[in-house]
Amino acid sequence: MSSTGNGSKSPSVLPEDQTYDAQREPDRSDGPAAIEVQGLSKAFTIPEHRVTHLKERALTAFKRTEHRTFEALKDISFDVRKGEFFGIVGRNGSGKSTLLKILASIYRADSGTVKMAGRAAPFIELGVGFNPDLTAVDNVTLNGVMMGLSRSEARKRLDSVLEFAELEEFAELKLKNYSSGMMVRLAFATMIQADADVMLIDEVLAVGDAAFQQKCMDVFHNLRDVGKTIVLVTHDMTTVEGFCHRAMLIERGNLEFIGDPTEVCNRYLRTNFEDSLGVEAIKSAKGVPEYHTRKVDAWVENGNGERIENVEIGTSMKLKMILQAQDELVRPTLTVQVRNANSLAVFGMGVKSGDPGMPDRLAAGQKLELEADLENVLAPGRYYVRCFVTREHAGDQLGLQPIEMTSFVVFGMNDGGGVVSAPGEISVNGVSA
Amino acid sequence: MSTIEAESAERPTLIRGPSAVGGGRRRFWDLLVLVAIMDFKKTFFDTALGYVWSIMRPLMLFGVLLFVFTQIFRVGDQVAHYPVLLLLNIVVFGFFQESTGAAVTSVVGQEGVVRKTQFPRLVIPLAVVLTGLFNLAVNLVAVLVFMFAFGVTPMWTWLLFPVALMALTIFTIAVSLILSVLYVRYRDVGIIWSVVGLMLFYGTPVLYPIEVAPEKYHDLLMLNPLAPIIEQIRVWMIDPSAPGAAAAAGGYIDLLPAVVIYVVICVLSVVLFAREAPRIAEEL
Numbered sequence: 001m002s003s004t005g006n007g008s009k010s011p012s013v014l015p016e017d018q019t020y021d022a023q024r025e026p027d028r029s030d031g032p033a034a035i036e037v038q039g040l041s042k043a044f045t046i047p048e049h050r051v052t053h054l055k056e057r058a059l060t061a062f063k064r065t066e067h068r069t070f071e072a073l074k075d076i077s078f079d080v081r082k083g084e085f086f087g088i089v090g091r092n093g094s095g096k097s098t099l100l101k102i103l104a105s106i107y108r109a110d111s112g113t114v115k116m117a118g119r120a121a122p123f124i125e126l127g128v129g130f131n132p133d134l135t136a137v138d139n140v141t142l143n144g145v146m147m148g149l150s151r152s153e154a155r156k157r158l159d160s161v162l163e164f165a166e167l168e169e170f171a172e173l174k175l176k177n178y179s180s181g182m183m184v185r186l187a188f189a190t191m192i193q194a195d196a197d198v199m200l201i202d203e204v205l206a207v208g209d210a211a212f213q214q215k216c217m218d219v220f221h222n223l224r225d226v227g228k229t230i231v232l233v234t235h236d237m238t239t240v241e242g243f244c245h246r247a248m249l250i251e252r253g254n255l256e257f258i259g260d261p262t263e264v265c266n267r268y269l270r271t272n273f274e275d276s277l278g279v280e281a282i283k284s285a286k287g288v289p290e291y292h293t294r295k296v297d298a299w300v301e302n303g304n305g306e307r308i309e310n311v312e313i314g315t316s317m318k319l320k321m322i323l324q325a326q327d328e329l330v331r332p333t334l335t336v337q338v339r340n341a342n343s344l345a346v347f348g349m350g351v352k353s354g355d356p357g358m359p360d361r362l363a364a365g366q367k368l369e370l371e372a373d374l375e376n377v378l379a380p381g382r383y384y385v386r387c388f389v390t391r392e393h394a395g396d397q398l399g400l401q402p403i404e405m406t407s408f409v410v411f412g413m414n415d416g417g418g419v420v421s422a423p424g425e426i427s428v429n430g431v432s433a
Numbered sequence: 434m435s436t437i438e439a440e441s442a443e444r445p446t447l448i449r450g451p452s453a454v455g456g457g458r459r460r461f462w463d464l465l466v467l468v469a470i471m472d473f474k475k476t477f478f479d480t481a482l483g484y485v486w487s488i489m490r491p492l493m494l495f496g497v498l499l500f501v502f503t504q505i506f507r508v509g510d511q512v513a514h515y516p517v518l519l520l521l522n523i524v525v526f527g528f529f530q531e532s533t534g535a536a537v538t539s540v541v542g543q544e545g546v547v548r549k550t551q552f553p554r555l556v557i558p559l560a561v562v563l564t565g566l567f568n569l570a571v572n573l574v575a576v577l578v579f580m581f582a583f584g585v586t587p588m589w590t591w592l593l594f595p596v597a598l599m600a601l602t603i604f605t606i607a608v609s610l611i612l613s614v615l616y617v618r619y620r621d622v623g624i625i626w627s628v629v630g631l632m633l634f635y636g637t638p639v640l641y642p643i644e645v646a647p648e649k650y651h652d653l654l655m656l657n658p659l660a661p662i663i664e665q666i667r668v669w670m671i672d673p674s675a676p677g678a679a680a681a682a683g684g685y686i687d688l689l690p691a692v693v694i695y696v697v698i699c700v701l702s703v704v705l706f707a708r709e710a711p712r713i714a715e716e717l
Contacts (some may be wrong), residue, residue: 036445101714105551106712108450116444124549133475142471145463146550415620 033117034198034229035080035103040112042073042098072098074253075112080198082117083227085220087240087247087261089268095253096233097202100124103231111112118197121147124283125202127187132176136167139175140190165189192219202233214310214409236341237265238384239409241348266291269386269402287302290399292329293389296322296367298405311376313412313421319372319385321405329362329391336372336405337386346378346419377420378410453555453710464556469563470691476564487568488575493529495520498640508641513672517576517583521670522639522663524572525598529605529659532565536609537616537623544717554710558613562606581669590669597666604658604695607702616708617716638663643681655682658695 022430045067072095080086092095101107103114129146130139140161144154161167165185175183193289220243223230240247246316249402257267302308302319311317312412319336333352339345349372353360362368382416385405454461476487496704499516502508509515536558546552616622635658638646646654661678668677682688709716 033445082633102450105448105451106548106714114448114450116448117445120551122551125545128549129543129546129552131475134471138471139476142467144544145460145467146552148457148460148551150459151463152466179466296698 001311009184014092025079031081033079033115033232034082034084036113036115036119037079037103038077038113038115040073040076040099040102040114041071041110042095042102043069043071043110045069065091069141073102073109073250076253076254076255077112078248078258080229080231082229084245085224085228085230085232085243087244087264088233089233089235089237089240089247089264090413091235091268094250096250097124097141099250100200100202100231100233112311116198119148120198120200121196122200123191123193123202124200126184126191130175130183130187133174134180134280135172136162136186136402137171140186143190144194147191148196149194159185161189161193166195188216188219192223196229198229200231203236215294217382235268237268237404241265241404265353265404266402290327290391290401292327292391292399293323293325293401294385295403295405296324298387298407300406308408310409310411312377313376313378313380313410315376316374316376317408319370319374321370321385321387322367323370323387323403324367325362325364325387327364327391329389330359330424331360331392332362333390334368334370335388336370337388338378339386340378340419341382341384344419346383373422374412379419379421380407380412382407387390451551451554451714453707454553459551461556464553465560465562465563468556468560469567472560472564484571487571491520491524491572492575494527495523498523502640508645511645512642513674514583514585514629517580517585518642518667518671519640520579521576521597521666522624523665524569524576525601525663526637526639526659527572528565528569529608530602530634531568532605533608533612533626534630535565536561537612537626540613540713541608541717548714548717554713555610555706558609559606561613562602562609565605566602585671588669590673590675592629593669594666597662597669600695601659601662603699604662607699610702610706611698614706614713617709617713633659636660638681642667643677644676651681651683652687655687655695656690658691658698661688661691668703 012038025259041372043422046069077101088096088099096109098123101124102109103116104120104124108124118373134142137158140158141151141154144319145151149157159168165182165188167182167186170178170182175186178186220230220239231246232239233357239394242260246259247261247264249264250258257264298319298321299307300309301320302310302311303316308317320335323334323410324344325332331353333350335348335350337345337348351358351370384407387403388400388403390400393396499519500510502519503510503515509519512518537556540547540554543552543557547554547557612622612626637653637657640656643651643654643660643664661682664676664681665678666676679685679688682691699703
């Protein structure tokens with residue numbers, strides 16, 4: 001809990017992070033505060049047996065209702081500076097969404113204070129309050145007012161919202177006749193047009209197709225560049241590393257760490273690594289979390305050797321990674337894992353010392369280049385590449401470090417749905433009576 | 434986006450969390466009016482006759498009741514302008530009944546906005562009542578046409594109608610608030626209210642004027658705060674010789690129980706709603 005400072009303190013564990021520094025400028029840690037949170041606590045009472053009928057209420061009126069308390073947040077304090085892109089990271093049930101809802105005035109805190117500069121607009125879910133029986137025009141107006149615009153302001157923004165969503169021709173169509181894709185576009189356009197001083201966002205990125213997600217990413221880049229204050233709750237580490245100026249990690253209602261996003265990501269991945277498919281084997285051999293390797297670069301190439309972010313389904317692609325040892329790595333192993341947007345590990349590939357080209361040890365400062373040749377059979381969507389690097393210590397102990405490498409988007413048609421479109425043919429062998 | 438620079442001098446101020454009216458007065462009114470208008474639009478969206486239904490519904494009910502009470506029970510024979518009185522009562526009581534009926538599930542029905550946006554909770558039941566008022570306004574036009582058609586002479590007391598309507602609207606809001614917020618915790622409220630609503634329909638002098646009911650029940654009937662309102666509307670709008678609120682109760686003192694009940698329900702609604710509003714999102 002002692003790490004409740006602001007971002008000017010640099011994390012002590014990691015030597016220094018070079019990867020995203022260029023993007024993270026300017027440093028806003030001395031700027032004015034946009035959000036000040038002091039000693040925030042929130043507990044939910046969960047009745048063992050929920051009373052929802054008056055009869056039960058009458059019968060149990062003189063009994064003590066049994067319930068347990070679930071402390072969702074315990075004495076959380078932090079500041080968010082103006083113009084900062086601030087990430088809140090934590091596992092499911094860690095309290096991160098509860099925190100966002102308190103910031104958004106949806107839940108009331110049990111104790112502690114929240115101070116906010118200007119108007120905050122929450123985006124807990126895309127298209128909240130959209131009414132299927134109303135037209136796009138009515139819905140956008142209503143939503144704008146809900147987000148804090150005046151009625152005339154909301155009407156003025158109507159055109160730009162519809163333009164962004166590319167839905168001008170369908171302005172007078174009722175939402176129930178919209179396709180889900182159109183609905184998502186409209187919802188997102190409405191959201192970014194709300195133009196609040198502070199935007200509180202809860203993983204809205206998790207929806208839509210790959211092209212739409214790319215558009216979201218572009219918008220977030222934009223919002224960041226124009227200096228919006230944004231609080232983003234997520235468990236996608238690529239977003240945290242790619243966007244956030246600072247981030248904080250919540251675990252079981254406690255503030256575990258606040259500061260450098262890379263450090264937050266590493267800590268998060270460590271708290272999470274038991275669940276991770278690629279780590280199971282290592283865990284059984286007593287893996288301990290360490291920092292011994294850093295990412296130099298990672299990218300995706302097409303067949304012609306050009307760097308790309310969007311890969312068409314069915315084409316060949318190369319995954320390229322450059323890692324640098326920060327410390328001596330004895331008998332290192334590398335496991336590359338590709339996960340989809342639902343955090344499902346779709347496949348993994350590994351190299352260990354003894355494999356062709358893989359050295360028995362890497363000295364500190366030495367770089368290792370990896371290349372994976374792939375036939376892209378992944379279904380459309382966004383994918384995240386993670387790498388687990390281990391080294392051996394004396395005995396059977398392993399030092400383990402998870403590293404977020406890169407992400408890419410797969411586009412194209414996938415006839416049968418599913419996670420992958422497996423190579424192969426289906427044919428009709430004959431028709432019989 | 435240039436506004437950001439201008440506002441950057443602004444200091445963080447304390448936010449008080451969710452409440453009945455949170456989020457600024459202007460936003461509150463904007464939301465209230467918009468939600469009510471959209472609700473009103475929505476009700477008749479896919480119907481061929483549109484707003485005509487808003488008038489047709491009470492008129493059809495009126496037709497049935499008029500037949501029953503003039504041809505079968507013959508209540509109307511002794512009452513001046515019975516058909517017009519019946520229509521006016523149906524329209525006015527219908528406002529109370531439809532608003533409170535829709536209010537019960539209103540907050541729960543708006544679960545999405547309550548749990549996921551910063552929505553002032555009070556807007557939801559208020560918008561239901563406001564939508565009811567729009568309907569009432571449309572219906573009153575029809576009533577006015579009938580009043581002239583049946584030869585009710587215009588009176589200066591018609592100008593007092595808004596006073597009675599105000600009393601009725603406040604009571605309707607109070608009941609709506611209580612129902613909507615109780616329903617969040619106890620789903621029984623929906624069933625209970627459908628029964629109580631029916632009791633009120635027959636217990637309030639809607640189908641019959643108060644003097645038709647046996648004398649011994651007058652005290653009981655006049656405990657219902659809706660009864661004096663309906664009776665007073667009758668005096669002001671249709672029949673100046675009718676007993677009116679005070680006379681029907683047996684004097685101004687006897688009106689007191691109804692007034693007390695009225696005030697208690699109003700105060701209770703405000704206290705209850707203010708207390709529950711911040712926690713609605715968690716209860717849902």
